[in-house]
């Protein structure tokens with residue numbers, strides 16, 4: 250669709266289409282966008298009713314998000330100048346694409362990965378180059394030995410497959426492209442992966458991105474962050490300061506600070522989700538589903554007997570929403586977010602009935 254008022258760049262753009270967000274979730278079992286099934290840390294919720302909250306709104310927020318960045322740095326044994334914060338990791342990713350990947354050389358990322366990456370490539374005029382995943386959906390790092398690449402980005406664990414790439418393999422990638430930035434998008438790392446943040450001090454080309462949207466149950470808050478050596482953070486700040494001088498609002502800064510410090514709640518929440526995931530994998534595989542090993546808060550799975558699309562639709566009719574991708578190589582799979590035990594029992598019962 251075109252419009253005479255639009256710039257040519259916008260007319261050409263293929264925008265990202267987010268997963269369905271129904272207006273009311275009352276009667277729905279919503280397993281399509283990898284949100285937490287449980288509410289966030291009670292301490293984070295309490296921060297929303299603090300007595301001095303009014304000042305967070307009356308005054309401009311700290312443009313540097315100092316306390317929040319200090320809290321993140323302390324968790325990962327980094328310095329505050331090695332941390333950048335943004336409105337969800339999507340915004341941090343957008344700044345990373347602008348600051349590091351906007352070059353004539355192609356950007357490398359797996360053929361099956363986060364569907365926002367091709368959108369950012371489109372937006373910034375970056376050529377994507379996508380080595381295929383192996384048949385078991387694992388990443389073949391040797392395929393990234395491509396001369397003249399403009400950078401590398403991958404989710405770890407990968408989305409939508411849930412497969413985790415060990416840190417030793419990440420180090421090989423970093424060594425393959427010492428002059429270019431390698432972004433590791435760790436949206437799902439707390440559900441069984443291992444963070445590459447521990448490698449930041451050793452690799453000047455590593456940028457690790459995390460979010461509070463999944464394991465911290467704060468998708469509605471919109472807080473993501475990047476960790477890397479100070480020169481990379483400085484690159485991101487240049488882009489950020491040119492978009493918005495007060496990017497993180499005061500309420501978000503204070504709730505996020507409390508949430509990140511509550512490690513005990515985080516560990517408990519992840520354990521619950523992981524236990525439910527393992528139980529669900531077991532039950533689905535007994536029904537004949539093919540399951541890709543998951544280190545995330547979702548399962549990537551191929552149903553027996555009927556197509557993924559038919560199962561998606563049959564579940565939708567029963568008010569259960571999962572994610573179906575009408576794309577080459579993955580159109581026979583569904584991505585199912587891990588909900589509460591009751592929600593997963595309802596999913597398993599529905600699958601049994603449909604099949």
Ligand code: PMP
Nearest residue numbers: 337338339363404408436460462
């Ligand atoms: N990276 C990956 C791999 C994701 O799946 C998502 C969630 N759709 C994001 C980043 C963005 O998450 P958020 O903007 O909520 O932090």
